[in-house]
Amino acid sequence: xxxxxxxxxxxxxxxxxxxxxxxxxxxxxxxxxxxxxxxxxxxxxxxxxxxxxxxxxxxxxxxxxxxxxxxxxxxxxxxxxxxxxxxxxxxxxxxxxxxxxxxxxxxxxxxxxxxxxxxxxxxxxxxxxxxxxxxxxxxxxxxxxxxxxxxxxxxxxxxxxxxxxxxxxxxxxxxxxxxxxxxxxxx
Ligand code: FNR
Numbered sequence: 001x002x003x004x005x006x007x008x009x010x011x012x013x014x015x016x017x018x019x020x021x022x023x024x025x026x027x028x029x030x031x032x033x034x035x036x037x038x039x040x041x042x043x044x045x046x047x048x049x050x051x052x053x054x055x056x057x058x059x060x061x062x063x064x065x066x067x068x069x070x071x072x073x074x075x076x077x078x079x080x081x082x083x084x085x086x087x088x089x090x091x092x093x094x095x096x097x098x099x100x101x102x103x104x105x106x107x108x109x110x111x112x113x114x115x116x117x118x119x120x121x122x123x124x125x126x127x128x129x130x131x132x133x134x135x136x137x138x139x140x141x142x143x144x145x146x147x148x149x150x151x152x153x154x155x156x157x158x159x160x161x162x163x164x165x166x167x168x169x170x171x172x173x174x175x176x177x178x179x180x181x182x183x184x185x186x187x
Contacts, residue, residue, distance in 0.1 A: 001032070002032055002033075002034055003032060003033055003034065003071040003072060003180050003181075003184070004034055004036060004069065004070045004071050004072075005029070005033045005034065005035045005036070005070065005071065005072050005073070005074050005180070006036055006038045006066060006067050006070035006072070006073045006074070007022050007026060007035050007036065007037045007038065007073075007074045007076065008038055008040060008073060008074070008075050008076070008077075008088065008091060009022050009037065009040075009076050009077075010075065010076065010077030010078055010084065010085045010087065010088035010124070011077070011078050011085065012041040012087055016078075017078070017114055017116070017150050017151060017154065018076050018077060018078045018114055019076075020154055020158040021076055021112065021114050021147060021150065021154075021160075021169075022037070022074075022076035022112075023158065024158075024159060024160045024166075024169060025074070025076065025112065025169050025172070025173065028166065028169050028170045028173050029173040029176070029177070030173060030174060030177045032177060033072075033173070033176070033177055033180065035074070036066070036070065038063065038066045038067060038070075040063065040087055040088065040090070040091035041087060042059050043057075043059050043060060043063055043087075043090055043091055043094050044057045044059060044060070045090055046090055046093040046094050046097070048097065051097055051098045052098075060094050063091065063094055063095065064094070064095060064103050067095050067103040067104075067107075068103045070107070071107075071108070071180060071184065071185070072107060072108040072109060072110075072176075072179075072180040072183075073104075073107055073108070073109040073110075073137070074109070074110055074112070074176070075088070075109060075110070075111045075112065075128050075132075076112045076113075076114070077111070077112070077113050077114075077121065077124050077125070077128060078113070078114060078115060078121055078124065079113060079115050079117075079119075079121035079122070079123050079124035079125075080124065082123035082124070083123055083124055083127050084124050084127045084128055084131070085124070088128070089131070092104070092128075092131055092132070092135070096135055102135055102136075104132060104135040104136065104137045105135065105136045105137070106136060106137070106138070106183075106185045107137050107185060108137065108138045108139075108140070108179055108180050108183040108184070108185070109132050109137045109138070109139050109140070110139065110140040110145075110172075110176045110179065111125050111128045111129055111132075111139065111140075111145070112125075112145040112147065112172070113125035113128075113145070113146050113147065114146075114147035114148075114150040115146075115147070115148060115150055116149065116150055116151040117148065117149075118148050118149065119146070119148060120146025120147050120148035120149075120150075121146060121147070121148075122146050125144070125145075125146055138179075138183040140175065140176060140179040142175070143168075143171060143172055143175055145168070145169075145172050147165070153165045
C-alpha cells in the first residue's frame with residue numbers, strides 16, 4: 001500500500017543544498033513512498049500560552065494536520081553549530097504539543113544530514129535522533145546517512161552527479177521503505 005512521507009527540510013535558504021538532496025532522495029525512493037514536502041519556515045516560534053488559550057496560530061494547525069496525515073517523516077537537515085537549525089527544532093516542538101497530542105508519537109522517521117564539510121552534519125543528525133526518540137518516534141537506525149563534502153556531488157541542475165552517492169541514497173530509500181512498513185502506526 002502507498003505510504004505518505006512528510007519531508008522536512010532543515011534549511012530555509014533558497015539555494016539550499018539540503019533541499020536539493022531532499023529532492024534527490026525523493027526521486028529515488030521506492031514508488032510505494034509518496035513524498036510531500038511540508039514547509040516549516042513560516043511557523044511562529046512555539047509559545048505554550050497560545051495552545052493553553054486554545055488559540056494556536058493557523059500555521060501551527062496546518063503543520064500539525066499535514067504531519068498527522070503522514071505515515072512517516074523524513075528529516076533532511078544541515079548542521080548549525082554542531083546541532084539542529086533552530087527552524088527545524090521549532091517545527092519539532094510545534095508538532096509535539098499540546099501535551100498528549102504529539103504528532104510524532106509512534107510515527108516512523110529517518111534522518112539525513114548533509115554538509116559541505118567533512119563530518120556530514122553528524123551533530124545535527126544525532127540531535128534530531130535524540131529528540132525524536134524522546135518523542136517516541138521509531139527512528140531508523142541504519143543505514144546512517146551523513147553526506148559530507150556535499151557541494152561536490154551536485155550538478156548544475158541540482159541532481160546528484162556521483163554514482164556512489166546515488167547508490168547510497170537508493171539503498172537508504174529501500175531500507176526506509178521496509179522501516180516504514182515494519183513500524184506502521186496502527187490506530
Ligand atoms: C553552518 N555550517 C556548518 N557546517 C557544519 O558542517 N557544521 C556546523 O556546525 C555548521 N554550522 C553552521 C552554522 C550556521 C549558522 C550556518 C549558516 C552554517 C555550514 C553549513 O553546513 C552550510 O552553510 C550548508 O550549506 C547549509 O545547508 P544549506 O542551507 O545549503 O541547505
